[in-house]
Amino acid sequence: QVQLVESGGGLVQSGGSLSLSCAASGRIFSSNTMGWYRQAPGKQRELVADITSASSTTYADSVKGRFTISRDNAKNTVYLQMNNLKPEDTAVYYCHFQQWRPWAEHYWGQGTQVTVSS
Secondary structure (H helix, E strand, O other): OEEEEEEEOEEEEOOOOEEEEEEEEEOOOOOEEEEEEEEOOOOOOEEEEEEEOOOOEEEOHHHOOOEEEEEEOOOOEEEEEEOOOOHHHOEEEEEEEEEEOOOEEEEEOOOEEEEEEO
16 A cells, blocks of 8 residues: 655746645555646646656646656656646645556545635
8 A cells, every 4th residue: 555645836937837746655666657636627637747667757738837846766756747837727736656566556646726816
């Protein structure tokens, strides 16, 4: 089992910045991917960004150039720096952890609210 503890989020005005972090603990294998998804009211959960243990990153087109994902493998922690936030970024953001054993294991954080006011 893997536990995820998220922190960060909150309320910010349009154009502002917020940061999120997520720390993983438990039975963690070296090959894994950590990332962030978000879900706005009435919409499906979508990938925001993820990063592999080798630091390969993926970003949703809507956040490219504004959000930066990074990780500290020694701390099993992933970070999301969100700049130039827009009202459409408002959502609950969920930390996601995936590893292979070799079957895929998926874990989710409890979610943290990000609200961007116009």
